[in-house]
Structure formats: C-alpha cells, structure tokens
Amino acid sequence: MRETAVKDVLRAFLATLLAVxxxxxxxxxxxxxxxxxxxxxxxxxxxxxxxxxxFGAFLGTACGLVQDSFSLGVFGVGGLTKTLLGFWAxxxxxxxxxxxxxxxxxxxxxxxxxxxxxxxxxxxxxxxESLNFHGGLILLQxxxxxxxxxxxxxxxxxxxARGSRGA
Amino acid sequence: MxxxxxxxxxxxxxxxxxxxxxxxxxxxxxxxxxxLFERSIFFLFSPVxxxxxxxxxxxxxxxxxxxxxxxxxxxxxxxxxxxFFRNQDVxxxxxxxxxxxxxxxxxxxxxxxxGKIIPAxxxxxxxxxxxxxxxxxxxxxxxxxxxxxxxxxxxxxxGRTIEPVSFKxxxxxxxxxxxxxxxxxxxxxxxTGSLTGKSGDTCxxxxxxxxxxxGQLGEELLTTGYDKIYPAGLRVGSIRSLEKDELSPIFRxxxxxxxxxxxxxxxxxxxxxxxxxx
Numbered sequence: 001m002r003e004t005a006v007k008d009v010l011r012a013f014l015a016t017l018l019a020v021x022x023x024x025x026x027x028x029x030x031x032x033x034x035x036x037x038x039x040x041x042x043x044x045x046x047x048x049x050x051x052x053x054x055f056g057a058f059l060g061t062a063c064g065l066v067q068d069s070f071s072l073g074v075f076g077v078g079g080l081t082k083t084l085l086g087f088w089a090x091x092x093x094x095x096x097x098x099x100x101x102x103x104x105x106x107x108x109x110x111x112x113x114x115x116x117x118x119x120x121x122x123x124x125x126x127x128x129e130s131l132n133f134h135g136g137l138i139l140l141q142x143x144x145x146x147x148x149x150x151x152x153x154x155x156x157x158x159x160x161a162r163g164s165r166g167a
Numbered sequence: 168m169x170x171x172x173x174x175x176x177x178x179x180x181x182x183x184x185x186x187x188x189x190x191x192x193x194x195x196x197x198x199x200x201x202x203l204f205e206r207s208i209f210f211l212f213s214p215v216x217x218x219x220x221x222x223x224x225x226x227x228x229x230x231x232x233x234x235x236x237x238x239x240x241x242x243x244x245x246x247x248x249x250x251f252f253r254n255q256d257v258x259x260x261x262x263x264x265x266x267x268x269x270x271x272x273x274x275x276x277x278x279x280x281x282g283k284i285i286p287a288x289x290x291x292x293x294x295x296x297x298x299x300x301x302x303x304x305x306x307x308x309x310x311x312x313x314x315x316x317x318x319x320x321x322x323x324x325x326g327r328t329i330e331p332v333s334f335k336x337x338x339x340x341x342x343x344x345x346x347x348x349x350x351x352x353x354x355x356x357x358x359t360g361s362l363t364g365k366s367g368d369t370c371x372x373x374x375x376x377x378x379x380x381x382g383q384l385g386e387e388l389l390t391t392g393y394d395k396i397y398p399a400g401l402r403v404g405s406i407r408s409l410e411k412d413e414l415s416p417i418f419r420x421x422x423x424x425x426x427x428x429x430x431x432x433x434x435x436x437x438x439x440x441x442x443x444x445x
Contacts, residue, residue: 020212021219027292027301030429031368034297053176061183065190069208070216070302071295072329072344076190078295083183091176126191132296132345132366 008051012059015043016066023070035134036144040067041115044082045108045149048089049098056086074126081122085115099157105150112142112149206331213290213336217304220290285309285437287317290336292429298343298366301326303435306335316390316397316438323426324349324390324401325435339435342403342425343370350393351403356381359391362403362423369407372421379419382409388423398438402426 019039026033040063048056064082068075089111092098098107116138133139287303305311315328317339326341340347343364351362351372360375372388386406392399404425412420 017215017219020216021223023294024216024220024291025223027289027297031292031297034292034294040294054179057176057180057183061187064187065208066212067294069212070291071293072299072338072340072346073293073295074191074194076187076194079190080184080187083180083187087176087180122191132298134367 005051008047008055012043012047012055015047016040016059016063019043019063020066023067032134032137035137036140037148038141038145040064040078040082041085041112041141041145042148042152044086045089045111045145046152048086049093049153051090052094053087053090056090057083058086060084060086073123077119077122077126081115081119084118085111088114099153101150101154104153105146108149109142109146112145116142206333209331209336209338210333213302213333216302217290217336220304283439285311285439287311287337287435287437289432289435296366297429298341298364298368300329300341300344301339301432301435303337303339303437304335305437306333306337308334310439311337311437312439314396316401318401318436318438319427319432320434320436321426322402322436324397324403325427325432327396328437342427343368348394349397349403350391351388352391353382353406354387354389355383356386358382358421360421362388368425370404370423370425372406372423373418375419375421377411377417377419382406382419382421384408 019042022037022039023034026037026039044056044060044063047059060082061079064079065076067082068078071078089107092111093107096107098104285305287305287309289301290304291302293300303311303317311328311332313328313330313332317325317327319325324342326339326344326347328337329340331338341364342349342362343366345364345366347362347364349362350359352359358372358375358379358381360372362370363373364370375382384406388403388405390397390399390401390403404423406421407424408420408422410420412418
C-alpha cells in the first residue's frame with residue numbers, strides 16, 4: 001500500500017514536469033493553444049480520480065503554484081482553484097462510479113467548468129477587474145481538459161486490459 | 168483525535184486553502200511584486216523548462232538537419248555565388264561610406280551597438296494569459312537586470328525584463344500586458360502618450376488630449392525614452408483606430424496594433440543599459 005502511494009507520488013511529480021514541458025511547447029506554438037490547453041488541470045484531475053481527495057488537494061496546490069510561478073497573475077489563485085479542483089474530483093469520484101468513458105468525460109467536464117468558474121470569481125475579486133476571455137476561446141478550455149483527461153483513462157484501461165490478457 | 172480521523176480530508180483541504188489564501192493576501196497590497204516563495208518556485212522550475220525546451224528543440228533540429236543536408240551541396244554552390252556578388256556590393260558600399268566617415272568611426276559605432284544587445288531565446292509564455300509575459304533563457308549571469316528593453320529580431324519593441332530574474336532565466340513583461348506602460352510618440356504628428364496593453368493582441372494609446380491635432384491610421388509609434396526604461400526611437404506599433412473617448416471626453420481613444428508577433432519572438436534581443444553584453 002505504502003509502495004503504491006510512493007509510486008503515485010513519483011508519477012504525479014513526473015506528470016507535473018510533463019505539464020511544464022507541454023506548457024513550454026504550447027507557448028512556442030502560439031497564444032491560442034496556451035489559452036485552450038491547461039495541462040496542469042489534466043494532471044490534477046487524473047491523479048485525484050486515481051488517489052482520492054487528499055492526494056488531489058495536495059497535488060492541486062503543487063500544480064497550481066507551479067502554474068502561478070510562470071504567470072504574472074496573483075500567486076496563489078491557481079493554487080487555490082486547483083486545490084479545490086483536486087479535492088472535489090477526488091471526493092466525488094469516491095462516491096460515484098466515473099469509470100465508463102462518457103460518464104468519465106462528463107465528470108471531467110463538470111469539474112473543469114467548476115474550476116473555471118472558481119478561477120474567474122477569485123481573479124475578479126483579487127484583481128477587481130473584468131477578465132480577458134480571448135474572444136470566448138478560453139471557454140473551450142474545460143472541454144479540451146475533459147477530452148484529454150478521459151482519453152488518458154481510456155488509454156490506461158486499454159493498456160491494463162491488454163496486460164491482463166497477456167498475463 | 169476523533170475529530171482528526173473523522174474530518175481528516177476536510178481539515179487538510181481547509182489547511183491548504185488557507186495556505187493559498189494567505190499567499191494571495193500577502194501579495195495584494197504589493198501589486199505585481201514577486202514574493203520570495205514565488206521567486207523560489209520560479210528558480211526551481213525555470214531550469215527544468217529550459218532543459219526540456221532545449222532537448223525538444225535539439226531533437227527537432229537534428230531531424231530537420233538530416234533533411235537539410237540532402238540539399239546542402241546545391242545550396243552551397245548557390246550561396247558561394249551569392250556571397251561573391253554580395254562582397255562586390257559591400258566593397259562598393261564601403262567605398263561610398265568612406266566619403267562620409269572614416270573607417271575607424273564606423274567600426275567604433277558598430278562595436279558599441281553590438282555591445283548593447285544580448286540575444287536570448289524564448290522558453291515559455293505566461294500560463295494564465297500569453298499576452299502578459301514570456302520567459303527567456305538569459306539571466307543575471309548573462310548581464311540581464313530589471314527594466315531592460317526587449318525587442319524582436321526586427322527591432323520592434325516586445326517589452327521589458329521584470330522580476331523574477333534568475334541566474335539563467337528571466338521574465339519579460341510584454342507591451343500587450345494591461346499593467347505595462349510605455350511612453351511613445353507618433354512619427355508624423357508627434358502625438359505623445361502612454362501605450363498600455365489590454366492583455367490581448369492590441370494596445371491603447373492613453374492620455375492624448377482630444378484637442379491635440381493630427382494622428383492618422385497606420386501612423387507609426389516610437390518610444391520617447393521619457394520613462395527611463397525604453398531607449399528612444401524603438402519601433403512599437405501603428406495606430407489602428409482613432410475615436411472620441413465617450414467615458415473621458417478630454418482624451419482621445421486610440422487603438423494601437425503592436426508590431427511584434429508571437430510567431431517571430433522565438434529569439435529576442437535584450438538591450439542592456441550599460442552595454443557590454445554578449
């Protein structure tokens with residue numbers, strides 16, 4: 001049990017580094033991709049569903065603060081929203097079966113929308129100004145996050161099924 | 168003890184949320200200034216970002232180089248011919264130049280210009296809003312300090328260096344950031360104002376009086392140097408629209424399109440104040 005937890009912590013750390021890589025590459029590809037793609041949210045959602053609300057909350061804090069450190073915005077806004085995202089995702093996924101593909105996608109979409117609403121509210125309160133929605137492009141972010149997150153689970157399920165058939 | 172066991176996850180969430188709220192509340196009175204913790208996180212992760220970007224670029228260029236090598240012989244011949252004619256042109260121009268300045272003066276001027284520029288590669292953009300900041304692969308070890316002007320490869324103004332500046336990486340505030348402000352003047356009608364970003368792809372020229380004459384669409388804006396950050400004469404952008412400001416009738420509402428483009432800022436030039444860069 002302890003060994004699995006250590007492995008998951010290591011995996012989460014590597015996934016965070018991967019998110020930094022994705023974010024760097026997306027930055028090079030243009031501003032639109034950065035607005036639409038939030039790799040840190042995908043990492044938080046994936047591990048929260050796997051490991052539960054406490055792991056999700058800690059990973060949310062870590063990922064959110066890393067994301068904040070690369071942004072000019074107020075440090076901690078991403079940390080707070082991703083902490084709550086990790087907690088909600090872990091908490092809900094322990095009470096509802098979110099394994100089937102479409103249910104998984106819907107669950108991820110709901111969580112990402114909640115995160116975005118929270119981020120908009122917190123940013124509006126902290127900075128006291130209206131937000132730039134990049135011509136509505138930012139509204140696609142939850143959808144992209146949901147598609148990527150649920151695809152990740154689908155790929156994992158397929159790999160496991162192949163592994164068990166092989167054994 | 169029972170409270171901890173029953174409500175463990177909720178208490179952890181409350182603790183983490185309180186920690187983040189504390190971080191936010193520490194910064195609010197200080198505006199955009201970076202906290203020590205934030206700087207530490209940047210110091211920790213920016214080399215990782217630099218390494219992965221370098222590795223991916225390296226792999227990409229290896230692949231490209233392989234294909235490039237295949238046509239390199241023909242291109243080499245063509246370039247040799249081109250260089251020969253270019254050398255002829257250069258010699259002709261050098262002769263012409265001698266009429267106006269001595270060779271020593273020209274060399275001196277070129278050396279001074281090169282000494283004021285540090286070329287840098289862009290390794291990341293702002294994760295929350297790409298129009299606010301970028302991260303470059305040069306830091307304090309390379310001579311980068313705060314408030315140095317940054318231009319693209321064509322000499323158009325991109326922004327200025329801001330905190331944090333780590334040993335080998337620095338953050339650059341773009342002129343499109345809404346908290347950015349650049350003192351500019353229009354090239355023809357000499358309209359002077361403050362260029363502010365809107366965290367989007369356009370900027371706004373503020374504090375130009377409604378009574379000020381002139382100003383036309385497409386007119387170029389240059390830095391004035393009054394702000395003591397950006398050297399005078401850098402190209403910034405062009406006027407996109409001129410309207411009456413309904414909210415503030417004493418000023419004009421002028422939209423500006425910056426010259427720099429995201430797809431051309433893979434390499435930028437940092438203009439050092441004291442000179443002596445790379």
